[in-house]
C-alpha cells in the first residue's frame with residue numbers, strides 16, 4: 301500500500317541515473333532541515349575507492365551486495381534522512397523491503413533522453429552506450445514505479461509529494477483515488493462551497509461511502525458547537541476518514557474534528573480558497589475559535605492528503621482572492637522569488653511546496669516554521685483592534701509593510717505597495733498596541749518578530765526595541 305507522506309520517516313529518492321537525485325536530494329534536505337545521504341557517495345567513502353573501480357574489481361553483483369549492505373546501514377538510522385539511492389539500489393529485494401518499512405520513496409522521473417544527455421561521457425559504468433542505456437531504462441522503470449509511493453519531476457514536486465500535497469486542475473473529480481484508503485468518508489463542507497462544488501466532490505469520491513455534513517460558511521464554522529455537532533454525527537470507524545471541502549475555516553474545524561474523534565482519524569483537506577491552497581490546508585495545524593479569541597483550541601494533525609484543485613478558485617470572490625494574494629506575497633518574500641508574478645496554478649504549486657518544506661522540517665512550530673508569521677504579529681494586532689472586521693489579506697499586507705520597514709528593505713516595501721496596495725486602517729491605536737503587547741506577553745518578554753535579512757533570508761525570534769515596534773504599528777493606522 302502506498303504511504304501518504306514522509307513525515308517522521310526517511311524520504312528516499314529513487315530513479316534512473318541522470319534523473320538528478322543527488323542534486324535534488326541535497327536541495328530538499330536543506331529545505332526540510334534533514335541530513336542528506338547520497339548512497340553512492342557513502343559507498344565510495346566507506347570503500348575508499350570509486351564506484352567505477354568497485355565495478356571493475358568486484359563486478360556488478362559484488363557491487364550490488366556492498367550497495368545493499370550500506371543501504372541497510374543508512375536506512376536503519378533512527379533520525380529521518382533524505383536519501384538519494386543509486387539507480388540500481390532498488391534491485392535488491394532487501395533494500396526494497398527496508399524502503400517499504402522505513403521510508404517514503406519518491407520516484408524522480410526523467411525522460412530517458414534528458415538523462416542520457418546528462419550522463420553521456422561520464423565515468424559511469426552503466427552509461428557507456430546510448431542503446432544499452434535506453435534498454436536499461438526500460439527494464440528499470442517498472443521497478444522504480446513499484447517501489448515508489450509517489451512520483452515527482454523537480455524539487456517542488458518532491459516537497460509536495462513528501463507532504464502528501466497534490467496540486468492539479470481537475471483533481472476534485474478524482475477525489476476517490478486521491479484520498480488514501482477505502483473506508484467510509486465524512487465529507488465536511490462549507491455550506492456555501494457545498495452548493496457550488498459539493499456535487500462535483502461527491503461524484504469525484506466515486507464509490508466511496510460518503511456522508512455530507514455542511515458547516516457554516518467561513519469563520520463561523522470554527523466554533524465549539526459546530527465541532528460538537530460533527531463529533532455526534534460522525535459514524536466512521538477507525539478505518540474511515542474525514543474529507544474537508546472549503547477554505548481554511550472548514551479545513552481547520554474538520555481537521556480538528558478528525559484529530560479528536562475517536563482519539564484521531566485520518567483526514568484529507570480539499571481547500572477551495574487561495575488562502576487554503578497556498579497556506580491553511582497545508583502543515584497540519586487545526587483549530588477552532590473561542591468567543592473573542594482565534595485559534596486558541598486546536599491540535600497538530602497532519603492531513604494524509606491535501607488536494608489543491610485551482611479550477612475551484614474560479615468561483616472565489618475577488619476579496620477572498622486578495623486575501624490569498626497577501627499570503628502569496630509573504631511566501632515569495634520568504635522564498636526570495638517573485639511568486640506573485642506567476643500564473644495562479646504556479647502560485648499554488650510553488651507556495652504549497654514552500655510551506656510543505658517548512659512544515660515538514662518543523663511540524664510542531666518550534667523553530668523555522670515561525671518564519672510563516674512574517675507580518676502576522678502586526679496583522680493580528682490590527683485584526684483584533686478592528687474586532688475582526690478587517691479582511692486578513694489587508695491586515696497581512698499592512699503587517700508585511702511594517703516587518704519590511706523594520707528589516708530596512710525598501711525594495712520589498714515597494715513590492716508590497718505595488719502588488720497589494722495596502723491602505724492604513726482606521727482602528728484605535730491603543731487597542732492595536734494592547735493586542736500586540738498581549739500577543740507578545742504570551743511569548744514572554746519584549747516583542748520578537750520575523751524579519752528578513754534579504755528576500756529569501758528570514759530571521760525569526762528577533763528582538764526589536766519596543767519603541768520601534770510601536771512606531772511601525774502606528775504607521776499602519778489611519
Ligand SMILES: NC(=O)c1ccc[n+]([C@@H]2O[C@H](COP(=O)([O-])OP(=O)(O)OC[C@H]3O[C@@H](n4cnc5c(N)ncnc54)[C@H](O)[C@@H]3O)[C@@H](O)[C@H]2O)c1
Pocket residue numbers: 490492493496517518519522546547548549550552572573574575576579580581582583584585586587594595612613614615616617620623
Ligand atoms: N491551519 C492553518 O495553518 C491556517 C493558516 C492560515 C489560515 N488559517 C485559517 O483559515 C481561515 C481563513 O480561511 P480562508 O481565508 O480560506 O477563508 P474561509 O474558509 O473563511 O472562507 C471565506 C469565504 O469564501 C467562501 N468560499 C470558499 N471557497 C469558495 C469558492 N471556491 N468559491 C466561492 N466561495 C468560496 C466561503 O464560503 C467563505 O464565505 C481562518 O480561520 C484562519 O485562521 C489556518
Ligand SMILES: [Zn+2]
Pocket residue numbers: 627676692696
Ligand atoms: Zn495569514
